[in-house]
Amino acid sequence: MRFAGSHVLSISQFDRAAVEQLFSVADAMRPFAHREQMTRVLDGAILGSMFFEPSTRTRISFGSAFNLLGGEVRETTGFEHSAIAKGESLYDTARVLSGYSDIIVMRHPEDGSVAEFAAASRVPVINGGDGANEHPSQALLDLYTIRLELAGRSRGLDGLRIAMVGDLRYGRTVHSLSKLLSLFTGLQISLVSPEALRMPAEVVDELRSAGHQVLETEALEAGIADVDIVYSTRIQEERFASREEADIYRGRFRLNQSVYTANCEPNTVIMHPLPRDSREGARELDVDLNDNPNLAIFRQSDNGVVIRMALFALILDVADQVEKHSGPVNWFTERRF
Numbered sequence: 001m002r003f004a005g006s007h008v009l010s011i012s013q014f015d016r017a018a019v020e021q022l023f024s025v026a027d028a029m030r031p032f033a034h035r036e037q038m039t040r041v042l043d044g045a046i047l048g049s050m051f052f053e054p055s056t057r058t059r060i061s062f063g064s065a066f067n068l069l070g071g072e073v074r075e076t077t078g079f080e081h082s083a084i085a086k087g088e089s090l091y092d093t094a095r096v097l098s099g100y101s102d103i104i105v106m107r108h109p110e111d112g113s114v115a116e117f118a119a120a121s122r123v124p125v126i127n128g129g130d131g132a133n134e135h136p137s138q139a140l141l142d143l144y145t146i147r148l149e150l151a152g153r154s155r156g157l158d159g160l161r162i163a164m165v166g167d168l169r170y171g172r173t174v175h176s177l178s179k180l181l182s183l184f185t186g187l188q189i190s191l192v193s194p195e196a197l198r199m200p201a202e203v204v205d206e207l208r209s210a211g212h213q214v215l216e217t218e219a220l221e222a223g224i225a226d227v228d229i230v231y232s233t234r235i236q237e238e239r240f241a242s243r244e245e246a247d248i249y250r251g252r253f254r255l256n257q258s259v260y261t262a263n264c265e266p267n268t269v270i271m272h273p274l275p276r277d278s279r280e281g282a283r284e285l286d287v288d289l290n291d292n293p294n295l296a297i298f299r300q301s302d303n304g305v306v307i308r309m310a311l312f313a314l315i316l317d318v319a320d321q322v323e324k325h326s327g328p329v330n331w332f333t334e335r336r337f
């Protein structure tokens with residue numbers, strides 16, 4: 001894969017060499033993300049940020065990543081604040097926005113919409129999530145997190161044992177993560193979901209074709225036993241016809257401290273792309289796990305910044321210039337964890 005000038009629309013674009021290259025650049029971004037140093041390598045560059053679905057992590061971390069590299073962010077959120085609400089097409093929007101920006105990140109509720117937009121864009125476009133289809137930068141930060149969390153253990157990415165739990169039908173993060181895991185060897189994968197929310201057959205087929213052992217089950221306890229990682233997901237209410245339909249499945253698989261203690265190995269890492277649904281009746285990942293040291297969800301969201309910095313640096317071809325444009329920070333940077 002050649003990063004410079006490329007769109008990032010699907011995780012299928014990545015091979016293992018590209019993943020390793022990205023992770024290596026992400027490692028080099030850590031001092032900047034942690035405010036130990038600053039860099040102005042993208043001074044003068046503009047990120048166009050267009051989020052037509054709600055987002056906290058993806059929108060803000062992409063913006064922060066660009067700012068941390070010295071660039072500026074111009075953004076629009078929600079259809080109601082965009083000329084799309086007046087009937088403007090994705091084609092016209094892409095032609096216009098790509099005249100104002102050096103790179104664009106976009107989230108849109110329809111599968112394939114970001115690729116359609118990218119086809120008309122004159123600058124690289126990163127998919128920040130298109131409907132139930134894909135969320136490639138999330139998969140990359142998830143895999144980067146898994147690698148860091150398992151560092152120092154005998155098990156690496158090859159031979160990984162992982163359970164994905166919840167809404168595997170509409171959860172775009174698990175679709176992209178599964179495709180990324182297909183690059184590795186000898187995985188044991190438990191897919192825990194209600195029958196109606198199973199992982200799409202083509203994604204399961206890709207995992208099996210890669211030689212991985214795949215167990216599909218509706219039994220949470222069996223699915224999360226003997227795994228290195230439990231990756232919990234929210235019921236994607238916004239993809240259902242009604243809230244009532246989503247309610248049928250909400251709260252079905254609840255991971256809390258007692259379920260974890262009874263079923264998981266002592267060091268099983270707990271992940272979730274977030275947001276978790278903390279409302280009464282949902283709680284797929286209970287707040288009583290907040291003090292569990294194996295809860296990696298906030299380390300995971302922090303890793304979104306370095307992965308997105310690395311994507312920008314590679315796509316805009318400045319990865320080898322970051323250090324040259326760096327210097328000390330001059331503000332109070334101590335963080336409490």
Ligand code: CP
Pocket residue numbers: 054055056057058059129135138273274275
């Ligand atoms: N994980 C994720 O995509 O979160 P947001 O919806 O807050 O961006």
